[in-house]
Amino acid sequence: MKALQILSIVIILFGFSQCGSMQFDKNPPFKIISATYQNWVGGQPGVKGTNVKIQFTSTKTIQFDSIYFDNRVAKLETKNSNDNLLIGYFNTSSIKRDIILDANPTKELKNPVLEIKKFPFDLKENEAVISYKINDEIKYYKINELIKVNSTNLLK
Template sequence: MKIVSIFAIILGFSQCGSSKFVKNPSFKIEKAVYNNWKGGQPGVSGTKLEIHISNASEIEFESLFFQQKETKVEVSKDGDKTILIGHFSTSTKEKRDLILDADPTKELKNTPPNIENTKFDLKENEAVLTYKKGDKVHYYMIKDIKKTQPTFFPSAKQQ
C-alpha cells in the first residue's frame, strides 16, 4: 500500500510539471531563429536567439531558457511586430584571478565557478519563453527553432 501511495504522489507531481506550459498563448510566433557567433578574440563566443512575435500587446516578456542557459529578454518593436532577442554566452575565456598557495586557507578567497542549472530539460532547438500577463507568470515552449549561419567577427588590429 505504501508503494502505491508513493507512486501516486510521484505521478501527481510529474503531471504538474508538464502542465505549467501555456498551450495557446495570446501572441503568435512568426519566426524563431538562432545562430552561433565567435568574437574577435580567442575564447569569446555566444549564441543569439531571435523571436518575431505578433499580437503581443499587454504582455511583459521576462526571460528565455535555451540550450541549458537562461537570459533576460531584449524587446524591440518593428511596426506591429515585437522582436525578442536573447544573448547567451558560450565564452571559454574567463576573467578569474585564482589564488594558488601552499597555504590552503589563502585559497578560500577563490570564487567557485558559476554552474548554471536550468528549470527545463530542452532539446537543442527548443526554448522556453517566460512572460507576464497581468500579475500571472506564464511559460511557453517554442519548438523547431531554425539554426542560421554562424557569424564571425574580425579581430581588432593591434596598435
C-alpha cells in the same frame, strides 16, 4: 516497511506536482512570426556566443522575462522597431575567470562558489522556452522550430 512505502509515495507525488507546475501555455496572448538563432565568434580566442531572435505580434502588453535554450538561460530583451522583437544573448565563451590557488587555503576562500543548477526543461536542439508574466503570473511557452541562421544566409 509501511513508513518507507508512504515516504516513497509522497516523494513520487511531489515529483509529479513539480512537473505539473511548469506546464506550457497552449494559447499565449501573442503569436510567433519567426524564431531564429545564430552562433557567433568574437575577435579574441575563446569569445563566442549564441543570439536567439523571436519576432512576434500581440495586441496585449506582455512582460517577457527569460529564454531557455541549449541548456542555458538568458534574460529576454524587447526591441520595438516596426516589428516586435525579442532577443536572448547567450555567452558561451570558454574564457575562465581568475581563481586563487594557494598553499594557504584561507586565501582560496575568495574564489566564487560554483553553482550547479538543474535545467528545468528537456529540450531538443531547435527548441526553446520563453517565460513571461501576465497579471503577476509566470507562464511558459515552448517554441518548437527555431531556425539556425548561418552567416552565409545573412549575405543573401
